[in-house]
Amino acid sequence: MGLDVIRPFDLKHWDPKEAAEPTSPQELTLESGKVLFFPALPFELAPQETRFLSERWSNGKTKNISYRGDHAPLKGAQGTADDLLELHAMLARFSHQARQLVEGLFPAYQNVLKQGFTSFRPARVEGRRSSWRQDDTRLHVDSFPSNPTGGERLLRVFTNLNPAGRPRVWRIGEPFRPHAQRFFKAAEAPRPLKAWLMDTMGLTKSRRTDYDHYMGQLHDLGKKDLLYQETSPQERFEFPSGTTWVVFSDQVLHAVIGGQFMLEQTFKLPPAHLVNPAAGPLAILEEMAGRPLIP
Ligand SMILES: [Fe+2]
Numbered sequence: 001m002g003l004d005v006i007r008p009f010d011l012k013h014w015d016p017k018e019a020a021e022p023t024s025p026q027e028l029t030l031e032s033g034k035v036l037f038f039p040a041l042p043f044e045l046a047p048q049e050t051r052f053l054s055e056r057w058s059n060g061k062t063k064n065i066s067y068r069g070d071h072a073p074l075k076g077a078q079g080t081a082d083d084l085l086e087l088h089a090m091l092a093r094f095s096h097q098a099r100q101l102v103e104g105l106f107p108a109y110q111n112v113l114k115q116g117f118t119s120f121r122p123a124r125v126e127g128r129r130s131s132w133r134q135d136d137t138r139l140h141v142d143s144f145p146s147n148p149t150g151g152e153r154l155l156r157v158f159t160n161l162n163p164a165g166r167p168r169v170w171r172i173g174e175p176f177r178p179h180a181q182r183f184f185k186a187a188e189a190p191r192p193l194k195a196w197l198m199d200t201m202g203l204t205k206s207r208r209t210d211y212d213h214y215m216g217q218l219h220d221l222g223k224k225d226l227l228y229q230e231t232s233p234q235e236r237f238e239f240p241s242g243t244t245w246v247v248f249s250d251q252v253l254h255a256v257i258g259g260q261f262m263l264e265q266t267f268k269l270p271p272a273h274l275v276n277p278a279a280g281p282l283a284i285l286e287e288m289a290g291r292p293l294i295p
Pocket residue numbers: 136140141142249254
């Protein structure tokens with residue numbers, strides 16, 4: 001039996017308010033751990049922008065090129081000033097369209113979503129080498145050691161723009177609750193002194209909360225467990241080129257096993273603005289811990 005995680009929508013316009021057929025609010029679909037999939041929603045490139053579908057714009061230091069707002073330079077990119085200006089404009093346009101999309105689909109989040117970075121990923125997934133912790137071909141929920149969320153949700157919009165028509169291939173795992181149940185008991189207890197020290201030394205962007213600690217433990221314990229990787233409930237899904245999908249990547253277990261050329265926009269949502277907070281990772285982990293995990 002499949003996991004039934006993908007929810008397709010017929011939307012053809014990045015601004016759902018402009019679409020001929022209105023899409024009803026989808027906060028509860030997203031919050032229940034589904035992947036909202038838009039097979040008819042490509043990110044359109046201008047003819048002169050197709051040249052950016054190449055690895056040569058990456059400066060080789062980071063695997064992704066990131067756009068961090070109108071007034072900040074691109075990070076991870078190389079090229080002439082004119083090239084970089086054009087690439088900057090392309091990523092800004094995607095960032096803006098992704099915002100229109102999520103505001104239209106999730107009206108309850110409209111004024112409270114924080115715009116995170118936009119990332120262009122020109123590298124091939126296949127054959128990339130990394131440590132087990134950074135190996136995103138293993139099932140995981142997103143949790144970044146140096147970037148604590150303090151309970152804020154990670155909402156992400158992805159678009160596959162592979163020019164050769166190659167799909168972005170994911171494995172999607174079991175729901176968050178059984179995943180957390182499997183690993184919570186094996187998790188180390190949080191060490192507040194360590195969190196304080198890491199913050200003081202500038203190793204984290206803010207103080208890691210106990211919630212961040214447990215999310216990191218789930219990420220690591222799940223990735224390390226090769227038997228879990230192979231035998232836990234999961235399904236493979238291919239996102240064709242020219243399609244878009246939206247998930248809470250801190251809730252949906254995912255592994256990226258193939259593809260090249262993708263755009264991704266991150267948004268952060270304070271947990272108090274969830275329509276059904278009980279379904280989210282914070283509430284589920286607090287229930288398991290028997291205490292609050294954020295101050
Ligand atoms: Fe991820």
